[in-house]
Amino acid sequence: MSTVPAEPTGRLSDAWRFCVGTGRIELALRRDYQDSLALIQREIGFRHIRGHGLLSDGMGVYRPYDHEGTRRTHHSFTYVDQVVDALLTAGIRPFLELGFMPAELASGSRTVFWWQGNVTPPRSHREWADLVRSTLAHLVDRYGLDEVRTWPIEVWNEPNLPDFWQDADEKAYHRLYEVTAHTVKEVDAGLQVGGPAISPGADDWLERFAEFAEHRDVPVDFVSKHAYTSGPAQHVPFGVHQTLAPASGLLDQFATPRALLKGTRLAELPVHITEFNSSYRPDNPIHDTAFHAAYLAPVLAHGGDLADSFSYWTFSDMFEEIGVPTALFHGGFGLLTHRQIRKPTYHLYTFMARMGPDLLARGDDHLVTRHPDGRITVLAWAPVDPTGESPGPDRHLLRLSLPVVAREVFVRRSTVDEEHGNAYTAWRHMGSPRSPKPGQLDILHEAAEPARSHRRLPTREGRAELDLTLSRHEITLVELTPVTDEAPPWWDERRLLGEAVA
Incomplete structure:
Protein backbone atom coordinates (compact mmCIF):
# COMPACT_ATOMS: atom_id res chain seq x y z
CA MET A 1 0.00 0.00 0.00
CA PRO A 8 0.45 18.82 -2.49
CA THR A 9 4.11 18.44 -3.38
CA GLY A 10 3.68 21.14 -6.04
CA ARG A 11 1.75 21.91 -9.20
CA LEU A 12 1.35 19.39 -11.99
CA SER A 13 3.11 20.74 -15.08
CA ASP A 14 1.01 21.06 -18.21
CA ALA A 15 4.05 21.23 -20.53
CA TRP A 16 2.50 18.24 -22.35
CA ARG A 17 -0.35 20.39 -23.70
CA PHE A 18 1.66 23.49 -24.71
CA CYS A 19 2.03 22.25 -28.29
CA VAL A 20 1.06 19.39 -30.62
CA GLY A 21 2.39 18.55 -34.05
CA THR A 22 0.64 18.37 -37.39
CA GLY A 23 1.30 17.32 -40.94
CA ARG A 24 2.24 20.10 -43.34
CA ILE A 25 0.38 23.19 -42.39
CA GLU A 26 -1.67 23.52 -45.58
CA LEU A 27 -3.62 20.39 -44.59
CA ALA A 28 -5.57 22.71 -42.28
CA LEU A 29 -7.56 23.70 -45.36
CA ARG A 30 -9.25 20.27 -45.42
CA ARG A 31 -12.52 19.38 -43.74
CA ASP A 32 -11.36 16.15 -42.06
CA TYR A 33 -8.41 18.02 -40.57
CA GLN A 34 -10.64 20.76 -39.17
CA ASP A 35 -13.13 18.22 -37.79
CA SER A 36 -10.28 16.35 -36.09
CA LEU A 37 -8.80 19.53 -34.66
CA ALA A 38 -12.17 20.65 -33.29
CA LEU A 39 -12.58 17.29 -31.53
CA ILE A 40 -9.11 17.26 -30.02
CA GLN A 41 -9.45 20.82 -28.80
CA ARG A 42 -12.80 20.08 -27.21
CA GLU A 43 -11.56 17.00 -25.35
CA ILE A 44 -7.87 17.83 -24.71
CA GLY A 45 -7.17 21.49 -25.47
CA PHE A 46 -3.65 22.08 -26.76
CA ARG A 47 -2.33 25.65 -26.82
CA HIS A 48 -0.14 25.66 -29.95
CA ILE A 49 0.28 23.60 -33.09
CA ARG A 50 3.45 23.16 -35.17
CA GLY A 51 3.87 21.81 -38.69
CA HIS A 52 6.16 22.06 -41.70
CA GLY A 53 5.70 23.95 -44.91
CA LEU A 54 4.53 27.45 -43.99
CA LEU A 55 6.69 28.92 -46.75
CA SER A 56 6.70 25.92 -49.12
CA ASP A 57 5.17 26.17 -52.58
CA GLY A 58 1.90 24.57 -51.48
CA MET A 59 1.09 27.67 -49.43
CA GLY A 60 1.77 29.97 -52.40
CA VAL A 61 3.39 32.80 -50.42
CA TYR A 62 6.48 33.52 -52.55
CA ARG A 63 5.28 34.52 -56.05
CA PRO A 64 7.96 35.90 -58.40
CA TYR A 65 6.98 37.34 -61.81
CA ASP A 66 8.56 39.22 -64.72
CA HIS A 67 7.08 42.53 -65.79
CA GLU A 68 8.50 44.79 -68.49
CA GLY A 69 11.81 42.98 -68.34
CA THR A 70 12.19 43.26 -64.58
CA ARG A 71 11.88 40.39 -62.09
CA ARG A 72 9.68 41.25 -59.14
CA THR A 73 8.27 39.35 -56.20
CA HIS A 74 4.77 39.32 -54.77
CA HIS A 75 3.99 37.80 -51.36
CA SER A 76 0.54 36.27 -51.24
CA PHE A 77 -1.18 35.23 -48.00
CA THR A 78 -4.42 33.73 -49.34
CA TYR A 79 -3.77 30.29 -47.84
CA VAL A 80 -1.86 31.56 -44.80
CA ASP A 81 -4.90 33.56 -43.70
CA GLN A 82 -7.27 30.61 -44.17
CA VAL A 83 -4.98 28.27 -42.25
CA VAL A 84 -4.40 30.61 -39.32
CA ASP A 85 -8.09 31.53 -39.20
CA ALA A 86 -8.96 27.82 -39.01
CA LEU A 87 -6.47 27.24 -36.19
CA LEU A 88 -7.61 30.20 -34.13
CA THR A 89 -11.25 29.27 -34.66
CA ALA A 90 -10.42 25.86 -33.17
CA GLY A 91 -8.87 27.58 -30.16
CA ILE A 92 -5.24 26.82 -30.91
CA ARG A 93 -2.35 29.13 -31.80
CA PRO A 94 0.45 28.54 -34.30
CA PHE A 95 3.94 27.55 -33.27
CA LEU A 96 5.46 28.90 -36.47
CA GLU A 97 8.18 26.94 -38.23
CA LEU A 98 9.88 28.95 -40.98
CA GLY A 99 10.44 26.57 -43.90
CA PHE A 100 10.78 25.03 -46.34
CA MET A 101 12.38 27.00 -49.20
CA PRO A 102 10.14 28.20 -52.07
CA ALA A 103 11.46 26.59 -55.28
CA GLU A 104 11.92 29.93 -57.03
CA LEU A 105 14.01 31.23 -54.11
CA ALA A 106 16.01 28.03 -53.59
CA SER A 107 19.66 27.60 -54.48
CA GLY A 108 19.08 23.98 -55.50
CA SER A 109 16.44 21.43 -56.40
CA ARG A 110 16.81 18.93 -53.55
CA THR A 111 13.47 18.10 -51.88
CA VAL A 112 12.11 15.94 -49.10
CA PHE A 113 8.78 14.10 -48.73
CA TRP A 114 6.11 13.08 -51.17
CA TRP A 115 5.00 16.71 -51.30
CA GLN A 116 8.52 17.88 -52.21
CA GLY A 117 9.58 20.45 -49.64
CA ASN A 118 12.74 22.15 -50.88
CA VAL A 119 15.61 21.79 -48.38
CA THR A 120 18.30 23.97 -49.94
CA PRO A 121 19.51 27.39 -48.69
CA PRO A 122 18.13 30.53 -50.32
CA ARG A 123 19.89 31.79 -53.42
CA SER A 124 19.49 35.25 -51.89
CA HIS A 125 19.48 35.81 -48.15
CA ARG A 126 18.15 39.30 -48.82
CA GLU A 127 15.07 37.89 -50.58
CA TRP A 128 14.65 35.31 -47.82
CA ALA A 129 14.72 38.10 -45.26
CA ASP A 130 12.14 40.02 -47.31
CA LEU A 131 9.92 36.91 -47.32
CA VAL A 132 10.19 36.43 -43.56
CA ARG A 133 9.67 40.14 -42.87
CA SER A 134 6.66 40.38 -45.15
CA THR A 135 5.04 37.24 -43.68
CA LEU A 136 5.44 38.28 -40.07
CA ALA A 137 4.42 41.88 -40.74
CA HIS A 138 1.27 40.59 -42.41
CA LEU A 139 0.46 38.33 -39.46
CA VAL A 140 0.98 41.22 -37.02
CA ASP A 141 -1.23 43.47 -39.12
CA ARG A 142 -3.99 40.87 -39.41
CA TYR A 143 -3.98 39.32 -35.94
CA GLY A 144 -2.43 42.02 -33.77
CA LEU A 145 0.99 42.39 -32.18
CA ASP A 146 -0.08 41.12 -28.75
CA GLU A 147 -1.41 37.94 -30.34
CA VAL A 148 1.55 37.19 -32.61
CA ARG A 149 3.99 37.77 -29.75
CA THR A 150 2.52 34.60 -28.19
CA TRP A 151 3.47 32.49 -31.25
CA PRO A 152 6.98 31.01 -30.98
CA ILE A 153 8.91 31.20 -34.28
CA GLU A 154 11.29 28.33 -35.04
CA VAL A 155 13.90 28.56 -37.78
CA TRP A 156 13.79 25.47 -40.04
CA ASN A 157 13.47 21.79 -39.13
CA GLU A 158 16.23 19.27 -38.31
CA PRO A 159 19.07 20.98 -40.19
CA ASN A 160 21.48 18.37 -38.85
CA LEU A 161 20.00 15.83 -41.30
CA PRO A 162 20.88 15.96 -45.03
CA ASP A 163 17.27 15.02 -45.84
CA PHE A 164 16.08 18.30 -44.29
CA TRP A 165 18.96 20.68 -44.98
CA GLN A 166 21.29 20.26 -47.92
CA ASP A 167 24.47 18.45 -46.83
CA ALA A 168 23.49 19.12 -43.18
CA ASP A 169 25.67 22.21 -43.57
CA GLU A 170 25.92 23.65 -40.07
CA LYS A 171 27.57 26.92 -41.10
CA ALA A 172 24.89 27.46 -43.74
CA TYR A 173 22.22 26.89 -41.10
CA HIS A 174 23.88 29.37 -38.75
CA ARG A 175 23.87 31.92 -41.55
CA LEU A 176 20.16 31.26 -42.24
CA TYR A 177 19.35 31.50 -38.54
CA GLU A 178 21.27 34.75 -38.12
CA VAL A 179 19.52 36.44 -41.04
CA THR A 180 16.13 35.12 -39.95
CA ALA A 181 16.43 35.99 -36.27
CA HIS A 182 17.52 39.57 -36.94
CA THR A 183 14.65 39.93 -39.44
CA VAL A 184 12.14 38.67 -36.88
CA LYS A 185 13.37 41.24 -34.38
CA GLU A 186 13.17 44.00 -37.00
CA VAL A 187 9.44 43.31 -37.25
CA ASP A 188 9.12 43.48 -33.46
CA ALA A 189 11.61 42.93 -30.66
CA GLY A 190 8.96 41.10 -28.64
CA LEU A 191 8.53 38.26 -31.15
CA GLN A 192 10.00 34.95 -29.96
CA VAL A 193 12.56 33.27 -32.22
CA GLY A 194 14.56 30.10 -31.62
CA GLY A 195 16.11 26.86 -32.83
CA PRO A 196 18.00 24.79 -33.89
CA ALA A 197 15.21 22.14 -34.04
CA ILE A 198 17.68 19.27 -34.24
CA SER A 199 16.84 15.57 -34.39
CA PRO A 200 18.05 13.04 -31.78
CA GLY A 201 21.73 12.15 -31.88
CA ALA A 202 22.98 15.64 -32.78
CA ASP A 203 23.32 17.24 -29.36
CA ASP A 204 26.76 18.60 -30.23
CA TRP A 205 24.89 21.06 -32.45
CA LEU A 206 23.41 22.64 -29.31
CA GLU A 207 26.78 23.57 -27.89
CA ARG A 208 28.01 25.01 -31.17
CA PHE A 209 24.71 26.84 -31.63
CA ALA A 210 25.25 28.51 -28.25
CA GLU A 211 28.83 29.46 -29.19
CA PHE A 212 27.65 30.86 -32.52
CA ALA A 213 24.82 32.87 -30.93
CA GLU A 214 27.17 34.41 -28.36
CA HIS A 215 30.00 35.10 -30.80
CA ARG A 216 27.70 36.74 -33.36
CA ASP A 217 25.31 38.30 -30.81
CA VAL A 218 22.34 36.61 -32.47
CA PRO A 219 18.87 36.72 -30.86
CA VAL A 220 17.70 33.41 -29.34
CA ASP A 221 14.55 33.32 -27.21
CA PHE A 222 14.17 29.55 -26.85
CA VAL A 223 16.03 26.34 -27.65
CA SER A 224 14.34 23.50 -29.54
CA LYS A 225 15.11 19.89 -30.36
CA HIS A 226 13.32 16.59 -31.10
CA ALA A 227 13.14 13.24 -29.28
CA TYR A 228 12.46 9.70 -30.53
CA THR A 229 13.41 6.27 -29.16
CA SER A 230 13.15 3.93 -32.17
CA GLY A 231 15.92 2.04 -33.90
CA PRO A 232 16.59 1.47 -37.62
CA ALA A 233 13.59 0.78 -39.83
CA GLN A 234 12.84 -2.79 -40.89
CA HIS A 235 10.75 -2.28 -44.01
CA VAL A 236 7.69 -4.22 -45.10
CA PRO A 237 5.30 -3.09 -47.86
CA PHE A 238 3.64 0.16 -46.72
CA GLY A 239 5.10 -0.07 -43.25
CA VAL A 240 8.06 -0.55 -40.94
CA HIS A 241 8.93 -2.26 -37.68
CA GLN A 242 11.57 -0.97 -35.27
CA THR A 243 13.15 -1.73 -31.95
CA LEU A 244 12.37 0.64 -29.09
CA ALA A 245 14.50 1.94 -26.25
CA PRO A 246 12.78 2.35 -22.86
CA ALA A 247 10.54 5.41 -22.59
CA SER A 248 12.98 6.84 -20.05
CA GLY A 249 15.17 7.54 -23.08
CA LEU A 250 12.71 10.23 -24.09
CA LEU A 251 13.02 11.88 -20.69
CA ASP A 252 16.81 11.74 -20.99
CA GLN A 253 16.55 13.52 -24.34
CA PHE A 254 14.21 16.15 -22.85
CA ALA A 255 16.86 16.88 -20.22
CA THR A 256 19.79 17.20 -22.63
CA PRO A 257 19.53 20.89 -23.64
CA ARG A 258 19.65 22.26 -20.10
CA ALA A 259 22.49 19.93 -19.19
CA LEU A 260 24.59 20.88 -22.22
CA LEU A 261 23.88 24.60 -22.16
CA LYS A 262 24.86 25.24 -18.54
CA GLY A 263 27.20 28.17 -18.34
CA THR A 264 26.26 29.50 -21.78
CA ARG A 265 24.17 32.51 -22.74
CA LEU A 266 21.31 30.11 -23.56
CA ALA A 267 21.32 28.34 -20.20
CA GLU A 268 18.15 29.89 -18.77
CA LEU A 269 16.06 29.94 -21.94
CA PRO A 270 12.86 27.91 -22.37
CA VAL A 271 13.39 24.45 -23.85
CA HIS A 272 10.80 23.27 -26.36
CA ILE A 273 10.81 19.67 -27.56
CA THR A 274 8.99 20.50 -30.78
CA GLU A 275 8.59 16.85 -31.81
CA PHE A 276 8.53 13.66 -29.79
CA ASN A 277 7.20 10.15 -30.21
CA SER A 278 8.37 6.57 -29.94
CA SER A 279 9.03 5.92 -33.63
CA TYR A 280 10.09 8.61 -36.11
CA ARG A 281 8.23 6.76 -38.89
CA PRO A 282 4.64 7.61 -39.97
CA ASP A 283 4.00 3.97 -40.93
CA ASN A 284 4.90 2.07 -37.76
CA PRO A 285 1.89 0.14 -36.34
CA ILE A 286 3.16 0.65 -32.78
CA HIS A 287 1.54 4.11 -32.85
CA ASP A 288 -1.93 2.55 -33.07
CA THR A 289 -1.67 0.21 -30.07
CA ALA A 290 -2.54 0.09 -26.38
CA PHE A 291 1.13 -0.69 -25.73
CA HIS A 292 1.96 2.78 -27.04
CA ALA A 293 -0.30 4.56 -24.55
CA ALA A 294 1.16 2.64 -21.59
CA TYR A 295 4.69 3.20 -22.94
CA LEU A 296 4.23 6.99 -23.08
CA ALA A 297 2.29 7.43 -19.82
CA PRO A 298 5.39 8.00 -17.64
CA VAL A 299 6.69 10.49 -20.20
CA LEU A 300 3.60 12.67 -19.87
CA ALA A 301 3.68 12.30 -16.09
CA HIS A 302 7.33 13.37 -15.69
CA GLY A 303 8.30 15.30 -18.84
CA GLY A 304 7.29 18.72 -17.52
CA ASP A 305 10.10 18.56 -14.97
CA LEU A 306 12.64 18.61 -17.79
CA ALA A 307 11.31 20.83 -20.59
CA ASP A 308 8.95 23.78 -20.97
CA SER A 309 7.03 21.87 -23.62
CA PHE A 310 7.09 18.54 -25.42
CA SER A 311 4.98 18.35 -28.53
CA TYR A 312 3.45 15.02 -29.58
CA TRP A 313 4.06 14.34 -33.25
CA THR A 314 1.20 14.45 -34.44
CA PHE A 315 -2.46 15.05 -33.55
CA SER A 316 -3.93 13.43 -36.68
CA ASP A 317 -3.14 10.73 -39.24
CA MET A 318 -3.77 13.32 -41.93
CA PHE A 319 -0.09 13.26 -42.74
CA GLU A 320 1.43 12.68 -46.16
CA GLU A 321 5.21 12.81 -45.90
CA ILE A 322 5.60 9.36 -47.47
CA GLY A 323 2.41 9.59 -49.49
CA VAL A 324 -1.33 9.27 -48.93
CA PRO A 325 -2.02 6.52 -46.34
CA THR A 326 -3.06 3.17 -47.80
CA ALA A 327 -5.33 2.05 -44.94
CA LEU A 328 -7.32 3.52 -42.08
CA PHE A 329 -4.90 2.06 -39.51
CA HIS A 330 -1.44 2.29 -41.04
CA GLY A 331 0.85 3.17 -38.15
CA GLY A 332 0.40 6.91 -38.53
CA PHE A 333 1.68 9.35 -35.94
CA GLY A 334 -1.78 10.67 -35.15
CA LEU A 335 -3.68 10.55 -31.89
CA LEU A 336 -6.66 10.27 -34.25
CA THR A 337 -7.07 8.31 -37.47
CA HIS A 338 -8.81 9.82 -40.46
CA ARG A 339 -12.53 10.09 -39.67
CA GLN A 340 -11.70 10.95 -36.03
CA ILE A 341 -11.33 7.44 -34.58
CA ARG A 342 -9.58 7.79 -31.23
CA LYS A 343 -6.45 5.71 -30.63
CA PRO A 344 -5.36 4.50 -27.16
CA THR A 345 -2.72 7.25 -26.93
CA TYR A 346 -5.47 9.80 -27.60
CA HIS A 347 -7.13 8.58 -24.40
CA LEU A 348 -3.87 9.00 -22.50
CA TYR A 349 -4.05 12.69 -23.39
CA THR A 350 -7.74 13.01 -22.48
CA PHE A 351 -6.95 11.38 -19.14
CA MET A 352 -4.15 13.90 -18.55
CA ALA A 353 -6.60 16.69 -19.41
CA ARG A 354 -8.82 15.53 -16.54
CA MET A 355 -6.07 15.55 -13.91
CA GLY A 356 -6.12 18.21 -11.20
CA PRO A 357 -3.64 21.06 -10.79
CA VAL A 483 -20.44 11.92 -1.99
CA THR A 484 -23.26 14.07 -0.69
CA ASP A 485 -26.09 11.56 -0.35
CA GLU A 486 -29.49 13.13 -1.09
CA ALA A 487 -31.50 9.90 -1.07
CA PRO A 488 -34.68 10.25 1.06
CA PRO A 489 -34.58 8.55 4.49
CA TRP A 490 -37.23 5.99 3.51
CA TRP A 491 -35.28 4.73 0.48
CA ASP A 492 -34.47 1.02 0.64
CA GLU A 493 -33.59 -1.01 -2.44
CA ARG A 494 -35.28 -4.06 -0.96
CA ARG A 495 -38.57 -2.31 -1.73
CA LEU A 496 -37.94 -2.49 -5.50
CA LEU A 497 -39.83 -5.77 -5.84
CA GLY A 498 -42.41 -4.93 -3.21
CA GLU A 499 -40.77 -6.56 -0.21
CA ALA A 500 -42.11 -5.28 3.07
CA VAL A 501 -39.44 -3.56 5.13
CA ALA A 502 -39.90 -2.74 8.79
Missing part, protein backbone atom coordinates in the same frame (compact mmCIF):
# COMPACT_ATOMS: atom_id res chain seq x y z
CA SER A 2 1.41 3.37 -1.05
CA THR A 3 0.26 6.25 1.16
CA VAL A 4 -0.41 9.44 -0.79
CA PRO A 5 0.28 12.62 1.23
CA ALA A 6 -2.59 14.96 2.01
CA GLU A 7 -0.66 18.09 1.09
CA ASP A 358 -2.26 19.97 -7.38
CA LEU A 359 0.32 17.20 -7.55
CA LEU A 360 0.02 14.76 -4.65
CA ALA A 361 2.18 11.83 -5.76
CA ARG A 362 4.03 10.28 -8.69
CA GLY A 363 5.50 6.82 -9.07
CA ASP A 364 6.69 4.37 -11.68
CA ASP A 365 3.11 3.38 -12.41
CA HIS A 366 0.87 6.17 -11.18
CA LEU A 367 0.17 9.90 -10.94
CA VAL A 368 -2.16 11.36 -8.29
CA THR A 369 -3.61 14.88 -8.30
CA ARG A 370 -6.28 16.92 -6.54
CA HIS A 371 -8.80 19.43 -7.87
CA PRO A 372 -9.84 22.63 -6.04
CA ASP A 373 -13.23 21.07 -5.21
CA GLY A 374 -11.61 18.13 -3.39
CA ARG A 375 -11.80 15.54 -6.17
CA ILE A 376 -8.86 13.15 -6.40
CA THR A 377 -7.71 11.87 -9.80
CA VAL A 378 -5.42 8.89 -10.34
CA LEU A 379 -3.74 8.00 -13.62
CA ALA A 380 -2.26 4.51 -13.50
CA TRP A 381 -0.52 2.42 -16.14
CA ALA A 382 0.78 -1.12 -16.49
CA PRO A 383 4.51 -1.58 -17.12
CA VAL A 384 5.55 -2.55 -20.65
CA ASP A 385 8.53 -4.35 -22.11
CA PRO A 386 9.88 -2.16 -24.94
CA THR A 387 12.30 -4.89 -26.03
CA GLY A 388 9.46 -7.10 -27.25
CA GLU A 389 11.06 -10.06 -25.48
CA SER A 390 7.91 -10.46 -23.39
CA PRO A 391 4.33 -9.24 -23.82
CA GLY A 392 4.41 -7.59 -20.41
CA PRO A 393 2.64 -8.84 -17.28
CA ASP A 394 -0.92 -10.15 -17.55
CA ARG A 395 -1.86 -8.29 -14.39
CA HIS A 396 -0.39 -5.36 -12.50
CA LEU A 397 -1.50 -4.55 -8.96
CA LEU A 398 -1.54 -1.07 -7.46
CA ARG A 399 -2.78 -0.13 -3.96
CA LEU A 400 -3.08 3.50 -2.90
CA SER A 401 -4.20 5.15 0.31
CA LEU A 402 -5.74 8.45 -0.79
CA PRO A 403 -6.60 11.54 1.28
CA VAL A 404 -10.29 12.47 0.99
CA VAL A 405 -12.66 14.90 2.69
CA ALA A 406 -15.85 12.82 2.89
CA ARG A 407 -17.19 9.67 4.54
CA GLU A 408 -17.73 8.12 1.11
CA VAL A 409 -16.51 8.81 -2.42
CA PHE A 410 -17.99 8.16 -5.84
CA VAL A 411 -15.44 6.27 -7.93
CA ARG A 412 -15.47 6.54 -11.70
CA ARG A 413 -12.94 4.43 -13.61
CA SER A 414 -12.13 4.74 -17.32
CA THR A 415 -10.05 1.93 -18.82
CA VAL A 416 -8.07 1.50 -22.03
CA ASP A 417 -6.21 -1.74 -22.75
CA GLU A 418 -5.88 -4.42 -25.42
CA GLU A 419 -9.66 -4.95 -25.58
CA HIS A 420 -11.19 -1.70 -24.33
CA GLY A 421 -10.93 1.78 -25.81
CA ASN A 422 -8.98 0.14 -28.61
CA ALA A 423 -10.36 0.45 -32.14
CA TYR A 424 -7.16 -1.01 -33.56
CA THR A 425 -7.93 -4.40 -31.98
CA ALA A 426 -11.50 -4.27 -33.32
CA TRP A 427 -10.19 -3.34 -36.77
CA ARG A 428 -7.86 -6.35 -36.74
CA HIS A 429 -10.73 -8.63 -35.69
CA MET A 430 -12.79 -7.10 -38.48
CA GLY A 431 -10.25 -8.22 -41.07
CA SER A 432 -8.22 -4.99 -41.29
CA PRO A 433 -10.40 -3.34 -43.97
CA ARG A 434 -8.35 -0.68 -45.71
CA SER A 435 -11.40 1.51 -46.36
CA PRO A 436 -14.07 0.59 -43.79
CA LYS A 437 -17.69 0.94 -44.84
CA PRO A 438 -19.93 3.38 -42.94
CA GLY A 439 -21.28 0.63 -40.67
CA GLN A 440 -17.78 -0.56 -39.92
CA LEU A 441 -16.72 2.98 -39.06
CA ASP A 442 -19.59 3.14 -36.56
CA ILE A 443 -18.33 -0.06 -34.93
CA LEU A 444 -14.79 1.31 -34.74
CA HIS A 445 -15.96 4.54 -33.11
CA GLU A 446 -17.88 2.42 -30.60
CA ALA A 447 -14.84 0.21 -29.96
CA ALA A 448 -12.71 3.30 -29.33
CA GLU A 449 -14.74 4.24 -26.24
CA PRO A 450 -12.99 3.43 -22.94
CA ALA A 451 -14.62 0.92 -20.62
CA ARG A 452 -16.21 2.70 -17.68
CA SER A 453 -17.26 1.50 -14.26
CA HIS A 454 -18.74 3.22 -11.21
CA ARG A 455 -18.96 2.39 -7.53
CA ARG A 456 -19.07 3.93 -4.08
CA LEU A 457 -16.12 3.54 -1.74
CA PRO A 458 -16.26 4.11 2.04
CA THR A 459 -13.46 6.03 3.74
CA ARG A 460 -11.85 5.72 7.12
CA GLU A 461 -10.11 8.47 9.06
CA GLY A 462 -9.98 10.73 6.02
CA ARG A 463 -8.58 8.10 3.66
CA ALA A 464 -9.86 5.86 0.89
CA GLU A 465 -8.03 2.67 0.07
CA LEU A 466 -8.01 2.09 -3.68
CA ASP A 467 -7.07 -1.32 -5.03
CA LEU A 468 -6.47 -1.47 -8.78
CA THR A 469 -5.75 -4.47 -10.96
CA LEU A 470 -4.50 -3.41 -14.38
CA SER A 471 -4.49 -5.73 -17.37
CA ARG A 472 -1.69 -5.93 -19.93
CA HIS A 473 -0.86 -2.52 -21.44
CA GLU A 474 -3.68 -0.84 -19.55
CA ILE A 475 -3.96 2.84 -18.75
CA THR A 476 -6.72 3.79 -16.39
CA LEU A 477 -8.13 6.99 -14.96
CA VAL A 478 -9.83 6.85 -11.58
CA GLU A 479 -11.77 9.89 -10.35
CA LEU A 480 -12.89 10.02 -6.71
CA THR A 481 -15.57 12.58 -5.87
CA PRO A 482 -16.89 13.21 -2.33
